[in-house]
Amino acid sequence: MPFIRSIGRWTMTALVINMIIGSGIFGLPSELSRLLGRASPIAFVFAAFTMGVIMLCMAEVASQFSEPGGPYLYLRTAFGRFAGTQVAWFHLLAMIGTGAATIALFMAYLGGVLPVAARGWQRLVILSLVVVAPLAANYIGVRSGANFTSLLTVAKLLPLILLISLGVLHFSHHFEIIKLSDITSSTASSWLTALLLMVFTFGGFEDAIIPAGEVERPRHTIPFALLVGLLFCTVVYTLVQLVTVVTIGTSVTGRPLAQTASVLISGGSMIVTIAALISTFGTFSSCLLNCPRLMCSLASQGDFPPFFERLHPRFNTPARALVFYGLVVWLLALSGTFVWAAMITGASAVLIYAGTCAAPIRLRKQNPSADALRIPFGLVLAVTGFVIALSPLSQLDIRQALLMGVTAVIAAGNWFWAKRWAIEHQPPQDGLP
Numbered sequence: 001m002p003f004i005r006s007i008g009r010w011t012m013t014a015l016v017i018n019m020i021i022g023s024g025i026f027g028l029p030s031e032l033s034r035l036l037g038r039a040s041p042i043a044f045v046f047a048a049f050t051m052g053v054i055m056l057c058m059a060e061v062a063s064q065f066s067e068p069g070g071p072y073l074y075l076r077t078a079f080g081r082f083a084g085t086q087v088a089w090f091h092l093l094a095m096i097g098t099g100a101a102t103i104a105l106f107m108a109y110l111g112g113v114l115p116v117a118a119r120g121w122q123r124l125v126i127l128s129l130v131v132v133a134p135l136a137a138n139y140i141g142v143r144s145g146a147n148f149t150s151l152l153t154v155a156k157l158l159p160l161i162l163l164i165s166l167g168v169l170h171f172s173h174h175f176e177i178i179k180l181s182d183i184t185s186s187t188a189s190s191w192l193t194a195l196l197l198m199v200f201t202f203g204g205f206e207d208a209i210i211p212a213g214e215v216e217r218p219r220h221t222i223p224f225a226l227l228v229g230l231l232f233c234t235v236v237y238t239l240v241q242l243v244t245v246v247t248i249g250t251s252v253t254g255r256p257l258a259q260t261a262s263v264l265i266s267g268g269s270m271i272v273t274i275a276a277l278i279s280t281f282g283t284f285s286s287c288l289l290n291c292p293r294l295m296c297s298l299a300s301q302g303d304f305p306p307f308f309e310r311l312h313p314r315f316n317t318p319a320r321a322l323v324f325y326g327l328v329v330w331l332l333a334l335s336g337t338f339v340w341a342a343m344i345t346g347a348s349a350v351l352i353y354a355g356t357c358a359a360p361i362r363l364r365k366q367n368p369s370a371d372a373l374r375i376p377f378g379l380v381l382a383v384t385g386f387v388i389a390l391s392p393l394s395q396l397d398i399r400q401a402l403l404m405g406v407t408a409v410i411a412a413g414n415w416f417w418a419k420r421w422a423i424e425h426q427p428p429q430d431g432l433p
Helices: 008-022 027-062 071-079 081-113 121-141 142-171 180-184 189-203 218-248 256-264 268-300 319-335 336-364 377-393 398-424
Strands: none
Touching: 008 071, 008 180, 008 218, 008 268, 027 071, 027 142, 027 189, 027 218, 027 268, 027 336, 071 081, 071 268, 071 319, 081 121, 081 189, 081 218, 081 319, 081 336, 081 398, 121 268, 121 319, 142 218, 189 218, 189 336, 189 377, 218 256, 256 268, 268 319, 336 377
16 A cells, blocks of 8 residues: 655645754754854854755655655665665664654653652553654654654744844844954864764754655655755854854853853743753654654565554555554663763764665666656765764764674664565466476
C-alpha cells in the first residue's frame, strides 16, 4: 500500500525549520560567547555557508529519489548495502537519542515551573502524556502529524522573535560594530570547536527529508524547503546570538536566553521557559514524523524485519514503527540519558553529512542523465562538503569515539543479518526446489 503525498512546499519548509531550531539555541549562545567573544554572531553566518554546501549536495541527491529513507537510501543506492546500513544506524540512533533528549529536557524545564512534574508517579504520567499526544497525531495520518508540526513551529518561534525584537529596540543605538580583531583574536581550535557545536545546532534537516514518499513534487519541494529553512534559521540564530552578546556580554551562564530575557522584560525567564517547552515538544513531534519512516524504509529494503514495513490499513501510516519508536524514546527519557543522547547525536551527524556529500560524485557516474537537480560546480561542492563535514571529528573525545565504534559494530551486525535473511528468503530459481 503506497504512502499518500500530502506534504506541500510550505509544510515541508516548516518541518525543516522545526527540525533545525530545537533545544540547542537555548544553551549554545553562552558557550559560543566563551569561545569567540563578540565575534560569535558572525560564527552563525560562517556556519550557514558551511551547512549550505552540505545542503546543496543533499538537495541534488534528494531530487533523484521519491521514496522515503533519506541519507540511508542515498548511501545504499550510491555505495551499496553495507554503507547504507552504517549510515542508517547512525541516523536511527541519532533520532532516537534526539527524541529521548528533547523529552527529558522538556520534563526538566517543566519541573522548574511545576515541581510535581519532577518526581514520582506524577512525572511518569506527565511524561507518558507528552509522548502519546504527538504520537497519536502522527498515528492517524501524516497530514495530521505534519500540520501539528507546522503549528508547533510557529508557536515556538514567537518567543524567540519577541526576544529579538526587544533586544533590537533596546540596544539599537548602543551596539558596536564587530571588528576584524574580534574575529582574529580567537584561535583556530576555538573556531573549529564552535563549528562542531553549530553543526549540531543546524542539524536535523536531514531528518525532515525522510518522508519523501509523502511529499508533493519532491524534486522541487525538498530543495526549496532546505534552502529557505536554512536562510530563515540563520537569520534567527544570528540575531539571537547578537542580542545575547549585547545584553549580557560574554559572561558564561547555563541559561543565557533566560538571563537575556530577564534583562529585557519583566518575567522574561518565564517566556524563555515556555519557548523551551514548545521547542523541545515540537522537535519530538518532528522526530515522530521522521524516524518511523526511516525504519519503514529499512524494512522495505530488507535491512530491517518486515514487521516494520506494514502500514496501517486505514490511515496508511507506519503505525508499528511509530509505536516502537515512541516506546523506546519513552524508556530512554525515563532514564534521563540526555548527555549520552546529545553525544551520539552530534557524533553521528558529521558522518551522515560526509556520506551524503560523497553520494553525488558516485550517483553522477552511475546515472549521468538522471532527471534530477544539478548543482553548479556540484563535484567541487561535494568534495568541499565532505572535507568540511569530517573536520569537526578532530574535536571528539575518547568516549564519543568509542560510541561511534560501538554504533558501527552494531550496524555491521545488522548488515550481516540482512544479508543472511535475504539469502534465506530468496525465491527459488526456475527448475530448482
